[in-house]
Amino acid sequence: MKKFIVANWKCNPTTLNQAKNLFNSIKKGLGAVKNTKVIICPPFVYLEELAKFKRTISLGAQDCYFQEKGAFTGEVSAAMLKDLGCDYVILGHSERRKYFSETNDLINKKLKSALEKGLKPVLCIENTSQIKQCLKGILKQKVIIAYEPIWAIGTGKTPSPAQAKSFNVKIKKLVASNTIVLYGGSVNAKNVEGFIIKSGFDGVLVGGASLKPKELINIVKFVDRI
Ligand code: 13P
16 A cells, blocks of 8 residues: 655745745655655645646645535635645644634534545544544545644654554554554654654654655655655
8 A cells, every 4th residue: 555645834835936846846856756645735825836737746735614615704615625636635633623723523524525525635633532523424444544643743752653653553443444544743754764664654744844845855755665
């Protein structure tokens, strides 16, 4: 099975030009990858332009609303994202839970609408207790799970490979045998080996390091060789 590297650019960069440069530097540096699926998730506003260059890189959004259209000012629907050339969507990220008060119930609705419109969701969880409610009424193998401990996000701190492995094992017991499970939180080119080889994750969700083309390329190239 292919390993997954999901790049979450969060609210970066500030201009379309910077986004194009970043995307193209990553694409150029990666060349052909064989065993890895690379998914870049930029802010909504850059998706349409980046879709023109994507080729081997897939595109994902960082959120979507659960209604398809209507009077929901400021929201973007799964149908709109699919139409732009998106194949993936990150849902339930801890920053959305923290700053935008997203609940497991809301995330469950978003997951259902993403699946209905043909987007593959990457469901972020901070702990295993969030899985059941988020996945209520959803086939578990249809969703990619990304385990991101809050204390590891943007801090440079990471769980030990043994700690991360025990979480991976716990999560895998709660999902389907073929559900893809990723690790996220301060991943870089040096520590990615631990999460894949020692902890047995199927890939990683990368934040800060995905804004540095060299670092992201090194992460992907390492994983692609495994
Ligand atoms: P960092 O890699 O910057 O810690 O961010 C992790 C994350 O939140 C990815 O979604």
